[in-house]
Amino acid sequence: MPKALQRLSEKLNRLPGIGKRTAERLSMALLDWPEEQLVALGEDLQKLRRQIRPCNCCGNYSEQELCPICSSANRQQNLICVVENASQIAVIEGSNAYRGMYHVLGGKLSPLNGKGPADLRIRELRERLQNSLITELIIATSPDLEGEATAHFLAEEFRGMPILISRIASGIPAGADLSYADAATLNLALNGRRKLNEFP
Ligand SMILES: [Zn+2]
Incomplete structure (x- = not known):
């Protein structure tokens, strides 16, 4: 498997409920996505830490x-x-x-x-x-x-x-x-x- 796919699979594998095989399948499925959707996904990931924080009242x-x-x-x-x-x-x-x-x-x-x-x-x-x-x-x-x-x-x-x-x-x-x-x-x-x- 190409290095880039392997790196992505290893990261997805750290998510709950995602085994090694599933992570590999997901990585390969992403390969089929159009460029602009992949860029949008990348932007969403970047925003996770910056835009989402605990609610001041309940912690949601x-x-x-x-x-x-x-x-x-x-x-x-x-x-x-x-x-x-x-x-x-x-x-x-x-x-x-x-x-x-x-x-x-x-x-x-x-x-x-x-x-x-x-x-x-x-x-x-x-x-x-x-x-x-x-x-x-x-x-x-x-x-x-x-x-x-x-x-x-x-x-x-x-x-x-x-x-x-x-x-x-x-x-x-x-x-x-x-x-x-x-x-x-x-x-x-x-x-x-x-x-x-x-x-x-
Ligand atoms: Zn709240």
Whole structure:
């Protein structure tokens, strides 16, 4: 394989879900694209870092200070769904199961990987809970050990606040990553959420 194709394949191979063979097929498929589309793709890639940054409020991917969800007037402003990373927002949005707000934690508690509460956006979440009229916090961390531990940590952390804290149901298979759940599963998980605290 020519060096240029090989270099591109190696990069595509680093993407989630793209194996070595798929990466090679994608590289060769790109060879068939017209020149101007390849240039446009290159420009899009260059803009990724420069134009997309975390939303100042929720941490979602955004081109503005506030992401389209935080700046929308058509969302349920009293609900916050806590997710591990911004890509999970896109998954939940795709399911059409939820119309509230979000908060990106930036991971989950993971003592083995040296990730503690101070490494997550918990302080920012507390500020939002204190400064706005939130009635329910839905914790949608992954249903694995670390995701569960994170959910319970948050429930404990915000105990005493006048907020219902709930956890998405286990419609998502234990140990699975929320990012790969389909719309029907996410609907079940969100609608079947259970309370983590005794409020109200
Ligand atoms: Zn936002």
